[in-house]
Amino acid sequence: MSPDVALDLEVAAVVAVAVLIVALAAAASGACRRHGTDDDVERALGGATLVPYARTAVEARERQRCCVFCQSEYAKAPDELVRVVPACGHFFHAGCDADRWIRTRRTCPLCRGALWPRTEASGAGAAVVVVAVP
Numbered sequence: 741m742s743p744d745v746a747l748d749l750e751v752a753a754v755v756a757v758a759v760l761i762v763a764l765a766a767a768a769s770g771a772c773r774r775h776g777t778d779d780d781v782e783r784a785l786g787g788a789t790l791v792p793y794a795r796t797a798v799e800a801r802e803r804q805r806c807c808v809f810c811q812s813e814y815a816k817a818p819d820e821l822v823r824v825v826p827a828c829g830h831f832f833h834a835g836c837d838a839d840r841w842i843r844t845r846r847t848c849p850l851c852r853g854a855l856w857p858r859t860e861a862s863g864a865g866a867a868v869v870v871v872a873v874p
Contacts, residue, residue: 784826784842784855790834793820800829808850809836828853 783789793801793814806813809832814820821834825848832838832849841849848855 781843781846781855785823785839789824789826790821791824793817793822793831796822796824796831797829800831804830804850807833807836809833809838825850825853825855827855827857 801814812833814822814833822831823834823838823842824831825842828848828851830848830850838849842855845852846855847853
C-alpha cells in the first residue's frame with residue numbers, strides 16, 4: 741500500500757470517529773429529542789387552552805390578526821373558539837389544523853417554540869464531550 745493511500749485511510753478514520761463522537765454528544769445532550777413530551781401535547785390540547793377569542797390578550801390580538809392556517813381574520817364574535825399555545829400565547833381557530841400540527845410537531849405552528857414554558861430543571865443532565873485531535 742502506498743503512503744498516500746495509507747494517509748487517506750487514516751484521515752478518513754479520524755473523520756469518521758469525530759463524526760461519531762459529535763453524533764453521540766448531540767444525542768446525549770437532547771438535541772435529537774422531540775421538543776415536547778406526550779404529556780406536553782395532551783395538556784396543550786386540553787380544554788384549558790381552548791378559549792373564546794374575546795378572552796385572548798389584547799396585545800396578542802393586535803399582533804396576530806389572522807389565523808396562520810386558514811388566513812382568515814378572527815371574528816369579533818365573543819363565542820369564537822381559539823386554541824392558545826401556553827408558552828408563547830399564539831392562537832389559532834379551533835377548527836383549523838393547529839391540533840394536528842401540535843400532535844405531530846410538538847411546537848407552536850407560528851413561532852416553532854415549545855408548547856409550555858421551559859423550567860430550570862429541563863437543562864439538567866446534559867452531557868458535554870470535548871474531542872482533542874493531536
